Amino acid sequence: MNPLLHAALLTRLAIATPARGLRLKRLAAESCVPVCALFYHRIADSVPNDWTLSRKQFRKHVDYCVKHLEVVDLAEVQRRVRDRDSKDRAVTFTFDDGYRDNFDFAIPLLIERGVPCTYFVTTSHIRDQIAFPHDEQAGRPLAANTVAQLREMSDAGIEIGCHTRHHVDFNKVRDRKTIRAEIIDAKYELEQMIGREVRYFAFPYGLPEQLRQAAIEAVAEAGFLGFCSAYGGYNLVGRDSFHIRRFHGDREFSRLKNWLTLDPRKIKREPDVTYRLPAINSRLGADGEPETGEAAAASFAGLAIGSEIDA
Numbered sequence: 001m002n003p004l005l006h007a008a009l010l011t012r013l014a015i016a017t018p019a020r021g022l023r024l025k026r027l028a029a030e031s032c033v034p035v036c037a038l039f040y041h042r043i044a045d046s047v048p049n050d051w052t053l054s055r056k057q058f059r060k061h062v063d064y065c066v067k068h069l070e071v072v073d074l075a076e077v078q079r080r081v082r083d084r085d086s087k088d089r090a091v092t093f094t095f096d097d098g099y100r101d102n103f104d105f106a107i108p109l110l111i112e113r114g115v116p117c118t119y120f121v122t123t124s125h126i127r128d129q130i131a132f133p134h135d136e137q138a139g140r141p142l143a144a145n146t147v148a149q150l151r152e153m154s155d156a157g158i159e160i161g162c163h164t165r166h167h168v169d170f171n172k173v174r175d176r177k178t179i180r181a182e183i184i185d186a187k188y189e190l191e192q193m194i195g196r197e198v199r200y201f202a203f204p205y206g207l208p209e210q211l212r213q214a215a216i217e218a219v220a221e222a223g224f225l226g227f228c229s230a231y232g233g234y235n236l237v238g239r240d241s242f243h244i245r246r247f248h249g250d251r252e253f254s255r256l257k258n259w260l261t262l263d264p265r266k267i268k269r270e271p272d273v274t275y276r277l278p279a280i281n282s283r284l285g286a287d288g289e290p291e292t293g294e295a296a297a298a299s300f301a302g303l304a305i306g307s308e309i310d311a
C-alpha cells in the first residue's frame, strides 16, 4: 500500500475508534451488531499472486480475530441475523476454490486454534486435478486439493462447501441446464466425494452481477442452507440470512481492521442486490420476500448511529 494512504488509513482508524466503540455499544444493546464473514483463496509463501496471503499475514488475521471477535461458523452467522441475536462482534472464516497449499498451513492453523471454517471447492478441479484457468493464463498453474485432503479436513470439522463444478460466471452462463448442473449436480457430486452433506454454496466471483435470480433459485432448490457472495458486505441483523455477505481477508492489515471494526461507509456503499427466494427451502423459513441491500442498509442507518466522524 502507498505509505501516504496507509498513514491516512491509520489516522482515520484512530479518530474513528471512539465513535465506533460507542456505536458498538448501542448496537450490542439492541442485539444488532453486524456479523462479518471473511473469504480467502490461498495462503502460501511461494508463488505469491493477487489472491495469495503469506503465512505470516494470515496468522496475524487469525490472531486478531481470535483475540477481538467471536469466531463462529456460517450457521451461527445466519442464526444471529435471523434471530436478531447479535450482541458482540463476530466473524467467520471461509476459503474459495480449493488450493492445495491451504492444506499445509492455513487449515491446520484454524483447526489448531479452534476457528470454524467453510472451505468452498470447485469439483472438477478437485476430481481432475487441473489448475484454474486464471493461474494457467498467468503462467503459474497451482495444484488443487485432493479428495483425500477434503475428507481429512471434513473429518477435522472443516465444513466443505460447493463452488460449482467449473468455476462458472453466472453473469455469462445463463442457460437453465448448465446452471442446474453447476449448482444442483455439483452439490451431489461433492457429497459423494466427501461422504457428507454439503450445506453451503459460494458464487464464483460473487459480485452482484453473478447473483442472478435463476442461479439463486437453483441454490434453494438444491437444498443449500445459504449462499455466499464476495462483494464486500456485512451481515446486517434482521435481513434475509440465506445470503451471507463476505469481504476478503485483505493483505493490508489496517484495511482489514477497519472493516472488522464495522466501517459505516462500507455499509452505506453496499450495492443493492435484489432477489426473490422460492418458498421451497423450509429449513430456512424462507418466506419469498424480496431482499434488497438498500433497505437493509437504511434499517442499519436507522439504529441511531448518529453523526459519524468516519461516515
Ligand SMILES: [Zn+2]
Pocket (backbone or CB within 6 Å): 096, 097, 163, 167, 203, 204, 205
Ligand atoms: Zn472462486
